[in-house]
Amino acid sequence: MIEMGPYERHILPRLIDLVMRNKEATRLRASLVPKARGDVLEVGIGSGLNLPFYGAQVNRVFGVDPSHALRRMVPHAANNNASLEIFTQPAEQELPLPDASIDTAVMTWTLCSIPQPAQALRQIRRVLKQDGQFLFIEHGRSHDRNVEAWQDRLTPIWKRIAGGCHLNRKVDDLIATAGFRMTELNTFYIVGPRFVTYTYQGVAQPA
Numbered sequence: 001m002i003e004m005g006p007y008e009r010h011i012l013p014r015l016i017d018l019v020m021r022n023k024e025a026t027r028l029r030a031s032l033v034p035k036a037r038g039d040v041l042e043v044g045i046g047s048g049l050n051l052p053f054y055g056a057q058v059n060r061v062f063g064v065d066p067s068h069a070l071r072r073m074v075p076h077a078a079n080n081n082a083s084l085e086i087f088t089q090p091a092e093q094e095l096p097l098p099d100a101s102i103d104t105a106v107m108t109w110t111l112c113s114i115p116q117p118a119q120a121l122r123q124i125r126r127v128l129k130q131d132g133q134f135l136f137i138e139h140g141r142s143h144d145r146n147v148e149a150w151q152d153r154l155t156p157i158w159k160r161i162a163g164g165c166h167l168n169r170k171v172d173d174l175i176a177t178a179g180f181r182m183t184e185l186n187t188f189y190i191v192g193p194r195f196v197t198y199t200y201q202g203v204a205q206p207a
């Protein structure tokens, strides 16, 4: 559990919003988020930076995020006038959505910060329809031994300054273990220090 001092309450949310607006992240959002359709659950909605990328085929957006400060930065509606409802709670807790009720789950740069990622992924699996899609862009454990070693070394200190963010999570394994199969997966570095830019972008479906 990360302690909530003035840094976490006031500075970190603004920093997250600013950093997550970077050009590279925006390019990746634009390449994946428009695939969403129907009723969408966005896990770790943050300040709502994916909302402009939902198209006309999205009916409703449900967001979940425990941060009240980020919640206050979210626009009132999604781009396409889809209704927007936000649950201010951790994704590991039972979501107020019925089983198999969601067409698309979206998660971008969030799995790294969730204290119990397996539990949150099980909630996503529970609410996603059998023919639903799970779209994700996450940074995580590199396939390069050298970078991996640095990620393991730096994570204990990094998570203290970066809102609980882990550098070394194996995103594809976590998703598969929660009951999904990958239908698309690309891994690559984006611009920036290698320990924090190894990216997993993909689509998964209930197995």
Ligand SMILES: C[S@@+](CC[C@H](N)C(=O)[O-])C[C@H]1O[C@@H](n2cnc3c(N)ncnc32)[C@H](O)[C@@H]1O
Pocket (backbone or CB within 6 Å): 016, 020, 043, 044, 045, 046, 047, 048, 049, 050, 064, 065, 066, 067, 070, 089, 090, 091, 092, 107, 108, 109, 110, 113, 114, 115, 120
């Ligand atoms: C780096 S930000 C990314 C925000 C947003 N997804 C984006 O792409 O701009 C990580 C987000 O994960 C959220 N988060 C942290 N713990 C969480 C949890 N247990 N459940 C859901 N979201 C969580 C944070 O509040 C924050 O909004």
